[in-house]
Amino acid sequence: MKKKNLKKIFTYTAFILAFIIIMSSLDRLLSEKSIHGINQARSFYEQPKDTIDVLMLGSSHIHCDINTALLWEKYGIAAYDYSAAEQTMWQTYYYFKEALKTQKPKVAVLDFYAPACFKNDYQYDFLYENVQGLRPSLNKLGLFVTSCEVTKWDDYFPDFFTYHNRYENLTQDDFDALWGKEDLAAFKGYTPYCAAKEQPRPDFSETIGADITPKTEKYLNKIIDLANENDVKLFFIVAPYIIYEKEMLTYNKVGQIAEDNGIEYMNMNEAYDEIGLDFTKDFNDHSHLNYEGSSKFTDYLAGHLLGRFGDLIEDRRGDERYKSWDDSILLTQKMADEMREKERQK
Numbered sequence: 001m002k003k004k005n006l007k008k009i010f011t012y013t014a015f016i017l018a019f020i021i022i023m024s025s026l027d028r029l030l031s032e033k034s035i036h037g038i039n040q041a042r043s044f045y046e047q048p049k050d051t052i053d054v055l056m057l058g059s060s061h062i063h064c065d066i067n068t069a070l071l072w073e074k075y076g077i078a079a080y081d082y083s084a085a086e087q088t089m090w091q092t093y094y095y096f097k098e099a100l101k102t103q104k105p106k107v108a109v110l111d112f113y114a115p116a117c118f119k120n121d122y123q124y125d126f127l128y129e130n131v132q133g134l135r136p137s138l139n140k141l142g143l144f145v146t147s148c149e150v151t152k153w154d155d156y157f158p159d160f161f162t163y164h165n166r167y168e169n170l171t172q173d174d175f176d177a178l179w180g181k182e183d184l185a186a187f188k189g190y191t192p193y194c195a196a197k198e199q200p201r202p203d204f205s206e207t208i209g210a211d212i213t214p215k216t217e218k219y220l221n222k223i224i225d226l227a228n229e230n231d232v233k234l235f236f237i238v239a240p241y242i243i244y245e246k247e248m249l250t251y252n253k254v255g256q257i258a259e260d261n262g263i264e265y266m267n268m269n270e271a272y273d274e275i276g277l278d279f280t281k282d283f284n285d286h287s288h289l290n291y292e293g294s295s296k297f298t299d300y301l302a303g304h305l306l307g308r309f310g311d312l313i314e315d316r317r318g319d320e321r322y323k324s325w326d327d328s329i330l331l332t333q334k335m336a337d338e339m340r341e342k343e344r345q346k
Contacts, residue, residue, distance in 0.1 A: 036084065040063055040082060046184035046185040054305065055082055055108045058083050059084070060083065063081040063083045072317070087114055089219040090215065093219045096223055100230055111237055195284045196292075197283055197285055204244070210252040211250050220254075241286065242287065251267050268301075275297055291336050
């Protein structure tokens with residue numbers, strides 16, 4: 001009788017383990033791989049513990065405009081673009097919390113493009129990008145509940161239900177993920193764009209007034225509190241783009257909040273000439289810089305990072321723990337070359 005019971009226990013245990021392995025493998029194979037937020041979150045978990053000195057947070061203006069490979073190669077700054085397309089301030093808050101589980105950044109840079117352009121309390125266009133790369137946790141659940149109305153939960157949760165039909169569109173990247181061949185540690189979030197589309201130079205003034213939604217302000221204050229609790233210096237920025245004057249209302253409010261809290265703040269749209277941007281060739285589109293433009297902006301940003309926080313940011317080059325940043329230089333160049341080839345084929 002005991003042997004029979006042991007056999008049943010063994011059979012059930014084997015079945016459960018096999019089920020877990022199969023589902024885990026299918027999840028790695030079928031899950032979305034995207035350089036607009038999902039890969040930024042997935043790769044973050046592969047970063048060596050307590051190595052990220054400068055954490056970049058926000059929308060695609062972070063991972064398209066801040067070249068982490070250049071920051072490393074030229075300045076020895078160990079930075080990571082932990083961002084996703086159109087990321088709201090409440091999503092940034094949960095990303096910040098997630099980052100602090102494994103990292104102790106000296107500085108966190110926040111971009112405010114999304115709060116200026118998207119005013120609804122729920123943003124769905126890129127919710128997948130902001131959720132799916134995160135590992136299951138109470139933190140991910142908090143982000144999801146805060147970002148999605150109850151009536152829409154079944155459209156986004158659980159993750160597996162949203163991509164189980166991808167078997168018709170699998171690529172080599174999916175199979176690399178299945179067999180563990182991805183070099184996630186070398187990816188530091190930066191996504192190079194290589195189109196060159198002439199843009200009109202914005203003509204705006206310091207619009208009188210200030211504007212920010214209550215939900216955005218609530219979570220911005222939570223970010224400030226979280227930074228203070230973890231001894232992280234904040235740097236508020238607005239990355240350069242083809243700005244509309246009405247968006248200055250939000251940036252004015254952000255500036256007020258920064259001043260009230262003793263936080264460094266820069267609207268980079270007021271520094272086009274100092275950055276050296278050429279509106280005929282440095283933009284991928286109206287909202288994002290291309291590779292050349294992002295390199296100019298990254299250089300400019302590095303100067304202000306070191307000028308304002310130089311006593312906190314170390315040059316990590318030559319440290320064996322930071323080898324993956326050396327690898328990121330080659331990976332970034334490969335990605336840029338691939339993007340250029342795609343542009344040539346259009």
